[in-house]
Amino acid sequence: MKNKITSAQEAISMIKDGDSIMVGGFLTGGHPEHLVAALLNENSAGNLTIISNDTGTQELSIFQLVKSGRVKRIFASYIGSNPETGRLLMTKEATVQLFPQGTLAEKIRAGGAGLGGFLTPVGVGTIVEEDKRKIEIDNKEYLLEMPLKANVALIKAHMADETGNLVINGSSRNFNIVMATAADYVIAEVDEYVKAGEIDPNHVNVPGIFVNAIVKVG
Amino acid sequence: MENREFIAKRIAKELKDGDVVNLGIGMPTMVANYIPKDVNVMLQAENGILGVGPKAGEGEQKSDCIDAGGNYVTTVKGTSFFDSSFSFCIIRGGHVDITVLGALEVDEEGNVANWMIPGKKVPGMGGAMDLVVGAKKVILAMEHVNKNGAPKIVKKCRLPLTAVNVARTIVTEMAVIDVVPKKGLVLKEIAPGLTVEDVQNATEAKLIISPDLKVMEV
Numbered sequence: 466m467k468n469k470i471t472s473a474q475e476a477i478s479m480i481k482d483g484d485s486i487m488v489g490g491f492l493t494g495g496h497p498e499h500l501v502a503a504l505l506n507e508n509s510a511g512n513l514t515i516i517s518n519d520t521g522t523q524e525l526s527i528f529q530l531v532k533s534g535r536v537k538r539i540f541a542s543y544i545g546s547n548p549e550t551g552r553l554l555m556t557k558e559a560t561v562q563l564f565p566q567g568t569l570a571e572k573i574r575a576g577g578a579g580l581g582g583f584l585t586p587v588g589v590g591t592i593v594e595e596d597k598r599k600i601e602i603d604n605k606e607y608l609l610e611m612p613l614k615a616n617v618a619l620i621k622a623h624m625a626d627e628t629g630n631l632v633i634n635g636s637s638r639n640f641n642i643v644m645a646t647a648a649d650y651v652i653a654e655v656d657e658y659v660k661a662g663e664i665d666p667n668h669v670n671v672p673g674i675f676v677n678a679i680v681k682v683g
Numbered sequence: 684m685e686n687r688e689f690i691a692k693r694i695a696k697e698l699k700d701g702d703v704v705n706l707g708i709g710m711p712t713m714v715a716n717y718i719p720k721d722v723n724v725m726l727q728a729e730n731g732i733l734g735v736g737p738k739a740g741e742g743e744q745k746s747d748c749i750d751a752g753g754n755y756v757t758t759v760k761g762t763s764f765f766d767s768s769f770s771f772c773i774i775r776g777g778h779v780d781i782t783v784l785g786a787l788e789v790d791e792e793g794n795v796a797n798w799m800i801p802g803k804k805v806p807g808m809g810g811a812m813d814l815v816v817g818a819k820k821v822i823l824a825m826e827h828v829n830k831n832g833a834p835k836i837v838k839k840c841r842l843p844l845t846a847v848n849v850a851r852t853i854v855t856e857m858a859v860i861d862v863v864p865k866k867g868l869v870l871k872e873i874a875p876g877l878t879v880e881d882v883q884n885a886t887e888a889k890l891i892i893s894p895d896l897k898v899m900e901v
Contacts, residue, residue: 491730491767492753494746518767519807522753545806546753554805563805566729567771567813574768587775587816590794590847593808623747635747635764636731642766670766 466661469629469679473503476652476678480504480617485514485538487573487644489620492522492546495637497621497654499682502526504619505533514538516573516615518566518640520547534558540613542566565593568610570643575612577646582611618648622671624657625681626664629673631655638670645675652678684901686856689874690824692717692901694783694854697822698724702780703773705729705814708752710824711783717901725761727779729810731770734762751810774810775817782818784811786825786850788840791888793850793862795823796842808845815849827855827885834887836860836868858882859899860890867891872899 477500480486486504490496504510505526513536520541521527530536532549539561544550554561564572565587575583584607588594598609620641622631631653633641645651653671658681684692687710695717698704705727706712715737718724726735728750735750736757744755765773773779788796795815798808815821829835836853853860859872870890873882875898883890 491751492749494730494749494753519809541807543807543809545809551805555802563807565808565812566767566810567775567817570767570771585775587812587846589816591812591844593812633766635745636728636749637747638764638766639730640767643768 466627469627469676470658471678471680473499473654473680473682474507476500476680477503477508479650480508480510482510483512484510484617485516485615487615487618487640487648488515488517488527489618489639489641489644490521491518491636491639493525495621495633495639495641496521496525496527497619498525500619500652500654500680501530505530511535512537514540514615516540516613518569519543520550522546523548538562540564540569542569568593570640572610572613573640573643573647575610576614577643580612582609584608585610613647615648616650618644618651620644620651620653622653622655624659624664625653625655625676625679626659626673627661629653629676629679630664630669631671631673631676632664632668633670642671645671650677651675652680654680654682656683657681686826687713689856689901690826690854693859693899694822694824695719696901697852698722698781700724703727703733703778705774705779705782705818707782707784707811707814709785711785712752714783714824727770727773728756729767729770729774729814731765731767732756732758732762733765733773734759736762771810771813774813777817777819779814779818781820781822782814783822783824784814786823786835788835788837788842789823789825789850789853790837790840791867793848793864794840795821795845795850796840797845799843801843811845815846820851821849822852822854823850825853825855827857834885837887857885869893870896872897874899
């Protein structure tokens with residue numbers, strides 16, 4: 466069995482200039498703070514794309530990362546909690562693209578599930594429909610939304626076993642589960658690490674095949 | 684009684700036993716405080732909770748149990764957790780009975796603007812677009828005029844839209860107004876002490892007076 470456990474610094478070292486990075490979490494909930502801190506402090510890759518529901522809050526390292534000038538593109542849904550992302554959108558110092566939250570989640574799901582895109586009525590008649598194909602089915606208009614994938618996903622879980630199986634508790638599941646499916650390399654930050662077989666299969670939220678590296682914190 | 688409290692109390696009366704309800708951030712969240720004891724509703728938080736309980740007190744705050752506003756909350760008997768992808772399956776699939784949201788503007792066609800003020804404030808739409816398109820019923824909780832005294836219930840929305848033709852009921856400190864497709868805005872209730880003329884004067888759109896016009900009760 467390949468040993469997936471590693472340090473944050475080692476795991477993050479594979480992020481290169483120009484990479485796209487999914488960051489799990491919803492505000493502070495289920496946010497992989499240690500991994501983002503390592504990306505901020507121990508990796509100098511630039512021209513990054515960040516895909517995150519909200520780009521976190523001011524107390525989190527992602528705020529400093531967005532502020533560092535290393536992030537050139539952001540895909541998000543809600544950015545009211547990170548004024549720096551709002552500033553980049555206004556000044557156009559970075560390309561900030563906003564999506565309805567369900568559309569963002571579904572784009573990532575489509576990426577992970579090998580779909581060519583999906584049709585949704587959400588956004589019809591709003592500025593979200595700009596530059597998108599509209600398709601009418603049974604007299605109802607839908608937008609064609611394309612799948613979203615990334616080079617790396619940074620996610621947070623409560624527990625991992627040696628195979629990479631993850632348990633994510635409560636409302637921390639949010640974007641962490643779907644992001645695990647849609648990136649080439651998935652790094653999970655966990656509070657607990659156990660031997661294979663110690664997690665009841667009924668309780669696995671993310672099968673280990675999706676997880677490339679595990680970083681235990683705390 | 685303060686306006687916001689009055690509005691929240693009136694909206695609470697719209698909820699029926701067994702409803703699945705999503706409350707937006709701010710005034711809509713206050714609705715939860717006034718739900719009658721004999722009415723059991725399941726509150727949904729789009730970050731992945733069905734069955735949101737009251738705010739968590741000191742000592743019971745858990746990082747794995749936050750609502751969509753980032754507040755620590757408790758669970759109720761029957762709560763379930765899920766990820767963002769599943770959460771928006773609930774929202775977009777029509778499994779939410781009522782969503783209560785704030786609005787910057789609403790118009791005669793039920794078009795809603797509630798997510799951005801160009802050049803000033805762009806917090807992102809979060810889950811609002813998904814909610815107003817997916818929920819079975821959209822109730823707007825809003826003050827009747829903005830802080831400059833200008834009507835927020837208008838002939839045609841000027842701000843960027845959240846969605847087209849979705850609002851069904853508007854509750855303000857002055858009135859309860861139903862949006863009837865292809866007909867317009869029907870004034871159903873007015874606050875105690877006000878006249879129909881008072882409400883019309885604070886409303887840009889033309890109001891159709893219901894033959895069953897009542898006084899608002901909370």
